[in-house]
Amino acid sequence: MTFQETVLALKKYWSDRGCIIQEPYDVEVGAGTMAPETFLRVLGPDPYRVAYVQPSRRPADGRYGENPNRLYKHQQLQVILKPSPADVIDLYLGSLQAIGIDLRKHDIKFEEDNWEAPTLGAWGIGWQVMLDGLEISQFTYFQQCGGFDLDLIPAELTYGLERIVAFLQNVDSVYDIIWAPGFLYSDVRLKDEQQFSKYNFELADVGMLWQLFDLHEKECQRLIKITGVALPAYDQVLKCSHIFNLLDSRGAISVTERVGVIGRVRRLALGVAGAWMVEIGVKTEAVA
Amino acid sequence: MSLPFLLEIGTEEIPDWMIVPALNNLQDMFQVLLDQQVLGGRVTAVDATPRRLVLKAEGLLERQADVEELVLGPAKSAGAGPAAGFAKKMGTTADQLVTQSTAKGDYYAITKRTQGIPVTEVLARELPNLILKIQWPKTMVWNGKGTERFIRPIRWLVALLGDDVVPFEIGGVKSGNTTAGHRVLGKPSFPVSIHDFDQQLKANGVILSAADRRERIESGISAWRVKPDPDLLHTLIYITEFPTPILGSFDPSYLDLPQEVLVTVMRHHQKYLSVEDADGKLAPHFIAVMNTNADPDGLVRQGNERVLRARFNDARFFWDQDQKKKLEDRVEDLKTVTFQAKLGSYYDKTQRVAALVKQLGGNERGAYLAKCDLTTDMVKEFTDLQGIVGGLYARAQGESEEVAQAIYDHYKPLSMEDEIPSTHAGRILSLADKWDTLVECFKVGMTPTGSRDPFGLRRAAQGIVRIIVEGRVKNAPPLEGEFLRDRVEHYFREVRGFAYDEIRACMAAGWADLLDLEARLKRVQGVRTTPDFEPIAASFKRIKNILKQAQFSDSTFHANLLEPGPELDLYEAISGTSGQPLESRIGPLRPKVDLFFDKVLVNAPDPHIRRNRLALLQNLLTEFSTIADFSEIVTERQS
Numbered sequence: 001m002t003f004q005e006t007v008l009a010l011k012k013y014w015s016d017r018g019c020i021i022q023e024p025y026d027v028e029v030g031a032g033t034m035a036p037e038t039f040l041r042v043l044g045p046d047p048y049r050v051a052y053v054q055p056s057r058r059p060a061d062g063r064y065g066e067n068p069n070r071l072y073k074h075q076q077l078q079v080i081l082k083p084s085p086a087d088v089i090d091l092y093l094g095s096l097q098a099i100g101i102d103l104r105k106h107d108i109k110f111e112e113d114n115w116e117a118p119t120l121g122a123w124g125i126g127w128q129v130m131l132d133g134l135e136i137s138q139f140t141y142f143q144q145c146g147g148f149d150l151d152l153i154p155a156e157l158t159y160g161l162e163r164i165v166a167f168l169q170n171v172d173s174v175y176d177i178i179w180a181p182g183f184l185y186s187d188v189r190l191k192d193e194q195q196f197s198k199y200n201f202e203l204a205d206v207g208m209l210w211q212l213f214d215l216h217e218k219e220c221q222r223l224i225k226i227t228g229v230a231l232p233a234y235d236q237v238l239k240c241s242h243i244f245n246l247l248d249s250r251g252a253i254s255v256t257e258r259v260g261v262i263g264r265v266r267r268l269a270l271g272v273a274g275a276w277m278v279e280i281g282v283k284t285e286a287v288a
Numbered sequence: 289m290s291l292p293f294l295l296e297i298g299t300e301e302i303p304d305w306m307i308v309p310a311l312n313n314l315q316d317m318f319q320v321l322l323d324q325q326v327l328g329g330r331v332t333a334v335d336a337t338p339r340r341l342v343l344k345a346e347g348l349l350e351r352q353a354d355v356e357e358l359v360l361g362p363a364k365s366a367g368a369g370p371a372a373g374f375a376k377k378m379g380t381t382a383d384q385l386v387t388q389s390t391a392k393g394d395y396y397a398i399t400k401r402t403q404g405i406p407v408t409e410v411l412a413r414e415l416p417n418l419i420l421k422i423q424w425p426k427t428m429v430w431n432g433k434g435t436e437r438f439i440r441p442i443r444w445l446v447a448l449l450g451d452d453v454v455p456f457e458i459g460g461v462k463s464g465n466t467t468a469g470h471r472v473l474g475k476p477s478f479p480v481s482i483h484d485f486d487q488q489l490k491a492n493g494v495i496l497s498a499a500d501r502r503e504r505i506e507s508g509i510s511a512w513r514v515k516p517d518p519d520l521l522h523t524l525i526y527i528t529e530f531p532t533p534i535l536g537s538f539d540p541s542y543l544d545l546p547q548e549v550l551v552t553v554m555r556h557h558q559k560y561l562s563v564e565d566a567d568g569k570l571a572p573h574f575i576a577v578m579n580t581n582a583d584p585d586g587l588v589r590q591g592n593e594r595v596l597r598a599r600f601n602d603a604r605f606f607w608d609q610d611q612k613k614k615l616e617d618r619v620e621d622l623k624t625v626t627f628q629a630k631l632g633s634y635y636d637k638t639q640r641v642a643a644l645v646k647q648l649g650g651n652e653r654g655a656y657l658a659k660c661d662l663t664t665d666m667v668k669e670f671t672d673l674q675g676i677v678g679g680l681y682a683r684a685q686g687e688s689e690e691v692a693q694a695i696y697d698h699y700k701p702l703s704m705e706d707e708i709p710s711t712h713a714g715r716i717l718s719l720a721d722k723w724d725t726l727v728e729c730f731k732v733g734m735t736p737t738g739s740r741d742p743f744g745l746r747r748a749a750q751g752i753v754r755i756i757v758e759g760r761v762k763n764a765p766p767l768e769g770e771f772l773r774d775r776v777e778h779y780f781r782e783v784r785g786f787a788y789d790e791i792r793a794c795m796a797a798g799w800a801d802l803l804d805l806e807a808r809l810k811r812v813q814g815v816r817t818t819p820d821f822e823p824i825a826a827s828f829k830r831i832k833n834i835l836k837q838a839q840f841s842d843s844t845f846h847a848n849l850l851e852p853g854p855e856l857d858l859y860e861a862i863s864g865t866s867g868q869p870l871e872s873r874i875g876p877l878r879p880k881v882d883l884f885f886d887k888v889l890v891n892a893p894d895p896h897i898r899r900n901r902l903a904l905l906q907n908l909l910t911e912f913s914t915i916a917d918f919s920e921i922v923t924e925r926q927s
Contacts, residue, residue: 132591
């Protein structure tokens with residue numbers, strides 16, 4: 001199975017189980033969780049099922065394309081089942097079979113791994129899923145998001161696509177993955193990794209980034225106060241979060257600044273979550 | 289007729305380290321339920337896998353025994369009116385009342401019979417609460433806000449009393465007689481009875497008994513020389529329902545990397561057991577324990593080998609990369625590593641620790657470099673190796689052996705069982721590092737509360753105590769404060785086995801210097817078994833009480849006011865043995881003290897005599913109190 005066939009098989013599998021197949025969110029995010037399809041949709045009492053591939057940018061993880069397993073941008077397949085059905089683990093195991101993993105010939109373990117994202121006011125309980133000693137997925141029952149206790153408990157399944165496919169194709173480097181017939185992962189993405197590593201670590205203009213951070217923060221604060229624009233306000237949170245990551249990879253955030261900046265992003269995220277809760281009619285006050 | 293009982297709580301995978309405490313908690317609570325509700329029977333076994341907690345009991349009744357109790361009503365003298373009221377309240381008529389004579393006179397009374405209800409009803413009523421009361425370090429909801437909490441979602445419940453289901457429900461799951469097998473090896477759902485439960489599970493790929501799973505792993509690896517690792521073995525037993533060990537290999541060229549790194553990668557990141565060769569050296573093999581019965585095509589072995597290869601490659605890359613910048617060139621970089629938000633960077637901490645190490649006569653260079661490995665790729669990836677990596681790098685970069693070993697050891701002891709640093713320089717460095725953490729955290733109010741101790745201050749304090757005592761650190765900073773006091777008590781009681789009252793007595797005479805305290809404890813423990821000790825300790829208690837009541841603390845007295853006889857004898861015994869060690873004073877003093885209290889009236893009518901006698905006792909108390917406050921010793925007579 002090529003990389004894209006694996007992605008298609010997973011999308012088909014989850015589509016058949018009632019998931020909306022969304023396209024990746026088009027603002028930079030560090031993880032599929034941060035896309036509004038997860039961050040905002042898990043709030044409130046309405047059931048929702050969605051799956052999407054989310055390219056996830058983590059500037060500090062870049063290695064100029066030289067490390068076989070580390071990437072500045074990797075692809076996550078994110079599945080949200082809200083509320084989580086009682087057979088959610090069986091459904092997940094079924095998805096592995098759908099991409100050609102014969103469970104009788106492999107070793108699957110669920111090892112404790114709780115998840116927490118302080119900048120999003122979010123945490124959950126769950127596992128890392130280990131296949132023959134390799135972590136292939138993160139499985140989380142969300143408990144809180146944006147500082148709110150969740151009305152319905154969603155299960156979040158996150159597949160690390162590069163890892164899974166490298167495993168299935170039996171290659172030691174993600175760059176050797178066959179993406180499509182005749183094209184390797186390196187053909188598709190290597191330049192991306194090289195150029196963005198250079199930008200993220202060496203070239204990004206720190207002064208400009210700080211200015212952008214301030215601008216997006218102000219815009220977000222302005223929008224939070226206006227009814228009915230939680231989504232555009234959330235885009236501003238994502239911008240701030242990504243700029244923070246860039247500043248971090250440039251080594252531009254001192255120890256004393258760090259906590260403060262994280263706090264600024266967190267306040268924005270909580271503010272947007274509150275605005276969203278008002279918008280969907282769950283709360284009358286936008287406070288967690 | 290007595291009945292067997294079976295309870296199985298079926299869940300999603302429970303973290304391995306929480307399972308045994310939860311089982312014990314379940315067992316205790318269930319036995320209390322049996323006893324309090326008079327259901328008969330006792331718990332005969334508890335066992336668990338990651339997906340099920342199981343309790344078995346035997347000898348339960350079908351129905352609680354009826355209970356008869358005599359209920360007293362109004363006094364006979366109150367007459368017929370109140371009697372009728374009482375009878376009505378008890379659901380009977382006045383002519384059914386009997387007379388009960390008590391010390392206070394005769395009363396109306398009635399024998400109340402409470403009929404026992406079927407045990408299955410009691411269990412059905414009590415089990416949901418009992419199950420949800422099992423204590424876990426962290427719980428979750430899965431059915432939505434405000435619903436029941438458990439460690440992981442409950443997916444099925446088996447509850448059988450004899451052949452019958454005990455009916456109840458938790459979070460939409462109804463109890464029954466259907467269980468679930470291994471996720472891959474077994475059927476997802478099948479009926480069981482109490483008698484065939486274990487066998488049915490076995491047939492469905494689940495070894496219920498942890499002891500049997502242990503046995504299966506141990507016999508599976510007996511052909512190899514495996515580095516003993518009881519903690520990891522315990523983990524492997526409780527993350528599997530059907531464990532099967534397999535042997536994997538790695539390229540021997542990786543053995544060039546330090547053994548600590550290889551073992552950490554295998555143990556902490558992959559949960560592999562390490563294998564040694566005939567000489568006890570690390571061999572290029574590992575044991576992985578699968579949660580399934582076989583690896584028919586070798587895919588599991590290959591997969592694990594590939595993962596390990598990638599991890600070892602990372603480690604090699606980190607090692608090479610890290611050597612490009614020496615530890616001493618990384619000190620400045622510590623300014624960007626947070627020690628704690630309120631406490632600044634590791635650079636600041638380094639400066640403080642180095643100053644303290646200097647003051648304590650340790651190795652300053654070691655202190656200066658100790659935290660530099662926090663900036664290395666190796667420690668960023670394998671955080672458990674902090675300190676160890678610094679030590680290895682220091683050695684590789686030509687630092688002295690003293691510096692390298694001190695850095696290597698400076699997080700020790702990591703637990704009660706862990707050893708303290710092996711060298712003096714290491715002990716001073718570890719002590720100073722922990723001391724600094726403690727002092728700084730307390731300064732900004734980050735103190736442990738209840739079971740919460742996010743900065744590991746209790747462990748740090750325990751480390752300080754052990755390093756000073758076991759490492760014979762003579763010039764340690766003086767100890768003070770409630771928090772350290774608790775750790776000192778805990779150490780001497782739990783680790784060293786001194787009696788609680790000995791510790792209290794000796795600490796009352798001071799504990800700033802732990803080596804001095806330890807010496808005094810040993811002496812008090814030594815004399816405690818001598819026949820004169822307990823009586824003299826009791827006398828000290830009496831002396832202390834007398835002085836307290838008299839609100840007296842003056843020690844000046846006049847020998848010429850002493851009355852010949854027991855009083856003078858006591859004085860002479862005190863002054864005659866003055867300067868001698870405690871051990872040789874108790875014998876001669878004890879009869880004199882006894883006789884003094886027997887014959888002499890401390891509260892003499894003449895105020896001068898009275899003052900003088902109190903002063904004599906005050907002197908006696910003071911002389912001994914440099915060793916311990918003996919009035920703290922619990923004596924036979926009190927108990």
